[in-house]
Amino acid sequence: MSEKKVVTRFAPSPTGFPHLGTAMYALLNYIYARQNDGEVIMRSEDTDPVRSKKEYEEAIKEGLAWIGIKSDTFYRQSERTDIYKRYIAKMVEEKTAYISRETNEEGVTRDVVRFKNPNKVITFHDMARGDISVDTTDLKDFVIARDLESPLYHLTAVVDDYEMGVTHIIRGEDGLANTPRQILIQEAIGAERPIYAHYPFVLMSNRQKMGKRNGAISLQDYIKQGYLPEAIVNFIILLVWHPKNDRELFTLTDLIAEFELERIGKSGAILDEKKLDWLNREYLKKLPPEEIEKNILEWLPKEPLNMKDPRLVPMIFERISKWSDVTTMAIAGEFDFFFKAPKIEKTKLIYKDTIPEKIKENINLAIETLQKIDENNFILENIKNNLMFIADNLPSRGEGRGSFLHPIRYALSGRDKSPDPFTIAGILGKNETISRLQKAVEME
RNA sequence: GGCUCUAUCGUCUAACGGUCAGGACGGAUCCUUCUCAAGGAUCAAAUCAGAGUUCGAUUCUCUGUAGAGUCACCA
Numbered sequence: 001m002s003e004k005k006v007v008t009r010f011a012p013s014p015t016g017f018p019h020l021g022t023a024m025y026a027l028l029n030y031i032y033a034r035q036n037d038g039e040v041i042m043r044s045e046d047t048d049p050v051r052s053k054k055e056y057e058e059a060i061k062e063g064l065a066w067i068g069i070k071s072d073t074f075y076r077q078s079e080r081t082d083i084y085k086r087y088i089a090k091m092v093e094e095k096t097a098y099i100s101r102e103t104n105e106e107g108v109t110r111d112v113v114r115f116k117n118p119n120k121v122i123t124f125h126d127m128a129r130g131d132i133s134v135d136t137t138d139l140k141d142f143v144i145a146r147d148l149e150s151p152l153y154h155l156t157a158v159v160d161d162y163e164m165g166v167t168h169i170i171r172g173e174d175g176l177a178n179t180p181r182q183i184l185i186q187e188a189i190g191a192e193r194p195i196y197a198h199y200p201f202v203l204m205s206n207r208q209k210m211g212k213r214n215g216a217i218s219l220q221d222y223i224k225q226g227y228l229p230e231a232i233v234n235f236i237i238l239l240v241w242h243p244k245n246d247r248e249l250f251t252l253t254d255l256i257a258e259f260e261l262e263r264i265g266k267s268g269a270i271l272d273e274k275k276l277d278w279l280n281r282e283y284l285k286k287l288p289p290e291e292i293e294k295n296i297l298e299w300l301p302k303e304p305l306n307m308k309d310p311r312l313v314p315m316i317f318e319r320i321s322k323w324s325d326v327t328t329m330a331i332a333g334e335f336d337f338f339f340k341a342p343k344i345e346k347t348k349l350i351y352k353d354t355i356p357e358k359i360k361e362n363i364n365l366a367i368e369t370l371q372k373i374d375e376n377n378f379i380l381e382n383i384k385n386n387l388m389f390i391a392d393n394l395p396s397r398g399e400g401r402g403s404f405l406h407p408i409r410y411a412l413s414g415r416d417k418s419p420d421p422f423t424i425a426g427i428l429g430k431n432e433t434i435s436r437l438q439k440a441v442e443m444e
Numbered sequence: 445g446g447c448u449c450u451a452u453c454g455u456c457u458a459a460c461g462g463u464c465a466g467g468a469c470g471g472a473u474c475c476u477u478c479u480c481a482a483g484g485a486u487c488a489a490a491u492c493a494g495a496g497u498u499c500g501a502u503u504c505u506c507u508g509u510a511g512a513g514u515c516a517c518c519a
Contacts, residue, residue: 013519048518104517112517129449138446138515146517153519177448177514200450200512207511235456238468242457246467265457268512272455275469318482334480351478388477402478409478417480 006038007166010071011157013045014057016212018219020271021172021202022060023067024236028170028199028264030069034256041164042071046078047156063219067229068252075164077156084151087159087189088113088144096188097144113145115185122180127197128264134180142181158182162191170197170261173268174209197261199240201268209268226299226323231280239269249282277321284321292317299326305339311427312338315419334415338427341436342414346443351406360441362404363411365390367437370430378433380426387422411440 008029012022026042033040042061046052057076064070091097096116103109117140123133144155151159161169169175176198186193202210210216222232233252241264250258284292293313300307300316307330316335320326329335336342350359369386370378387408391401409421412433418424425433 011519015519045519051518102517106517108517110517132448134448140515142515143517150517152517157519172513173449174513174519178519180448198449203512209513238456242467244458246458248468267450269456272469275456278469315481319480384477391477400478404478406478413479415479419480420477422477 004167005165006033006036006168007041007164008033008038008168008170009041009043009161009164009166010171011043011045011160012060013048013051014053014060015048015051016056018060018063019202019210019212019216020219020232020236020239021210021216023064023069023219023232024199024202024240025170025172026064026069027067027233027236028240028261029168030071031252031255031259032168032170032261033072035259038167039072041073041075041166043160043164044074044076044078045153045156046076047151047153049078052078059218059220063223066219066223067233073164075160077160080156080160081149081151083163084145084156084159085149087155088148088151091115091144091188094188098141099148110147112143112147114141115144115181115188117141117184122183124179124183124193124196126176127195127262128266129176129198132176132179136180136184139181139184144185154178154181154185158185158191159189161194162186162189166194168195168197170199173198173200197264199264200266202236202239203268203270205270207268207270224324226295226325227276227280228283228322230283231276234279234283235271235276238275239271240264249279281321284317295323296320296326299323301327301330305336307335307339309338309427315423315427334418337413337415337418338424341432341439342412344411344414344440344443348416349407349410349440349443351402354403358403359407363407363437363441366404366408367434367441370425370434370437373430375430378426378430380422383425384422407440408437412436 010026010029012018012025030040032038042064044052044057044060046057088097092099092113097113098116099111100114101109101111117136119137121133121135123131125131142154143152145151160166175196179196179198183193185191204210204214204216208214219232230251233255234248234250237250237255237259238248241259243258243260287295293310296313296316297308297310300309300312302308312335316326316329319329349363350356366387369390370383373382373386387405391404394401394404405421409418409424410416412421412424412428413419428436
């Protein structure tokens with residue numbers, strides 16, 4: 001055995017937008033090629049003229065480029081018909097295939113080409129699953145071309161893998177059932193058998209294989225939702241592979257160094273959006289501050305309220321896991337009170353069973369305290385120190401901090417749930433803060 | 445239905461035939477400025493079933509069960 005250059009390939013059919021399964025396919029082939037100084041080929045399997053669309057081919061390339069994958073070489077099967085024709089002719093001549101005049105369901109009669117099945121038991125080795133034996137007799141003489149000029153999937157795949165020098169076929173487990181007939185064709189055309197590795201499917205929550213008409217989320221959708229490509233790559237790889245040391249975070253570069261094809265899993269994995277979100281946040285946290293600010297500002301709406309205010313950034317950042325969360329929360333009205341005074345309900349000002357007079361007194365105390373802070377020093381830290389000093393001394397008067405902090409926070413936000421009062425006050429500024437507190441006191 | 449593959453916490457998974465079956469997400473509880481978020485700590489949570497091999501099976505074998513894939517003039 002000579003040391004041949006490793007050649008892998010991912011061969012999607014351009015019949016839909018790329019999803020996580022497509023990404024997995026490309027990712028594993030890409031990583032393995034890079035790990036072995038090899039070449040990775042992208043082959044567009046567009047021999048079905050009805051379903052194949054150029055725009056999908058573009059979408060696949062775009063989606064994969066987004067997660068950082070580009071092939072070294074690109075082929076399109078529709079441009080290789082001469083090659084397939086040559087093999088069909090050769091096979092017919094060598095009698096490993098034969099022409100059969102048949103009428104299909106649409107009533108069209110033509111000369112289909114059938115493979116002459118030698119009816120033998122094929123045993124092949126899979127890197128992840130060991131040896132697999134199948135009796136190919138029940139495959140019958142399957143069709144390999146619609147006619148002399150129109151090759152079908154199994155033929156094109158085998159011919160291309162052979163012609164392109166593919167050494168490793170890394171593909172989803174649906175390929176497992178196809179392998180025996182492809183090996184039969186390989187043997188008929190004298191092609192060397194490549195090394196196989198079948199990885200498990202990415203499953204939908206209903207345990208079905210992820211597919212286009214199955215509600216699969218496209219890579220383009222993930223882009224639109226503001227996920228980071230690093231998170232997608234990390235998420236996908238964890239679906240089929242785990243390192244021995246329980247590490248969770250891997251970039252594409254890390255994977256080229258650490259991924260082990262021999263250790264890929266065998267059972268299908270249902271995806272867990274919660275974990276994806278967690279991963280995405282992990283990568284979000286690694287971003288430089290300017291990048292974070294830029295993105296949050298971008299995802300903040302400017303209609304009907306222009307919320308593109310940098311002061312909101314820190315507060316927003318700690319409660320998102322993907323960029324679109326920014327927009328979602330903004331649209332839900334969670335930040336409205338930063339831009340316009342909220343409607344206050346008097347009863348909600350009251351903390352637990354504190355008596356209303358006490359609440360009023362506490363708000364006034366807050367106003368008094370904040371009044372003393374110079375407008376230029378009206379920042380989070382100062383506000384917090386001053387207000388907390390009071391809140392901490394309340395217990396001596398038989399009150400908890402809540403009876404002081406709650407009314408302030410509610411008066412400023414008008415919400416049951418919101419960021420803390422100091423943060424809000426810091427963003428609103430001295431005048432607006434005091435004005436809102438005043439309004440709350442005067443409600444009677 | 446035939447053939448093939450698969451089966452550990454809810455989810456993703458780790459464990460030369462010997463571990464209190466480990467980690468992560470999620471969940472719960474507590475702490476941390478009233479709430480929320482973030483952060484920290486703690487806890488709960490699994491070997492599909494039944495045989496067999498073995499001193500000892502998550503691990504090996506068989507059977508069953510369940511799920512998936514594939515049986516196209518789709519890829």
